[in-house]
Amino acid sequence: MSRYEESLLYRIRHSSAHILAEAMLERFPEAHIAIGPPIEEGFYYDFALPRPATEEDLQWVEARMKEIIREGHAFAGREVTPDEARAYFKNQPFKLELINDLVAGRVDDNGNKVAAPADKLTFWTQDTFTDLCRGPHVANTKQINPDAISITFKSPAGAYWRGDENRPQLTRIYGTAWETPEELQDYLHRLEEAKKRDHRVIGEKLGLFTFSALVGKGLPLWKPHGAIVRDTLERWLRQVQIDNGYLPVVTPHIGKLDLYKTSGHYPYYKDSQYAPIQVDDEEFLLKPMNCPHHIMIYKS
Numbered sequence: 001m002s003r004y005e006e007s008l009l010y011r012i013r014h015s016s017a018h019i020l021a022e023a024m025l026e027r028f029p030e031a032h033i034a035i036g037p038p039i040e041e042g043f044y045y046d047f048a049l050p051r052p053a054t055e056e057d058l059q060w061v062e063a064r065m066k067e068i069i070r071e072g073h074a075f076a077g078r079e080v081t082p083d084e085a086r087a088y089f090k091n092q093p094f095k096l097e098l099i100n101d102l103v104a105g106r107v108d109d110n111g112n113k114v115a116a117p118a119d120k121l122t123f124w125t126q127d128t129f130t131d132l133c134r135g136p137h138v139a140n141t142k143q144i145n146p147d148a149i150s151i152t153f154k155s156p157a158g159a160y161w162r163g164d165e166n167r168p169q170l171t172r173i174y175g176t177a178w179e180t181p182e183e184l185q186d187y188l189h190r191l192e193e194a195k196k197r198d199h200r201v202i203g204e205k206l207g208l209f210t211f212s213a214l215v216g217k218g219l220p221l222w223k224p225h226g227a228i229v230r231d232t233l234e235r236w237l238r239q240v241q242i243d244n245g246y247l248p249v250v251t252p253h254i255g256k257l258d259l260y261k262t263s264g265h266y267p268y269y270k271d272s273q274y275a276p277i278q279v280d281d282e283e284f285l286l287k288p289m290n291c292p293h294h295i296m297i298y299k300s
Ligand SMILES: [Zn+2]
Pocket: 014, 015, 018, 124, 131, 133, 134, 135, 136, 137
């Protein structure tokens, strides 16, 4: 476990995700709940909702979370058998799928791949809400400062169940939680400042580059001033490498699929790569990294 995972802040955020789900189920009793882990600066929870959530829903849910926190509910864990877990979540299809995968040893309860099958599962309950979870949590919601939490939609507001675009699209609600209201205010202030310094906005304003919907998202078109900055950086980078004894080589941007099967990159990184390019009867891959090409140079 990392130091963050052992910290009080981590437990506060993890527990806040459960409280978010509790409040969301009060607002949307027919919601299906997916998973809700703590993340770097907060937490999130994914939901399948009967209608799109609005800013008004979010305000209601945040206010309700603060109430639940103030009420002072204990977090209580208990072991359950797979059958008890299935019975409890009989109307929650995502939880049922997770339970079945946990029992089969396909995933852990954060959706990560594991090998060992689970014969006992852990439930954690606070107030009216129970989740399939290993913890850790705070002992009591009173350990969370209600004025140090905040929830929001982020862009993109949607997420696919298990990151699979063929599975249902879910509404992801992000939250952040800190130990003190001052830390929360600092964090929100940092976000505002970062927004003002967003390189995509500044770069367009300074005329360094532009984006075109027709060209595609995330594909910058460098204008002359931007190209000068880019070229200056490239020259600097090349010189630093040469000064440190590196010798440049140049390799193509694509390579045969067999190259990546040989290197072992394919199929293990298949999900994070573009589909192969078919040319005549051969398949090529946009190179995900340089090393397979470089090894061929070494072998030569
Ligand atoms: Zn939990």
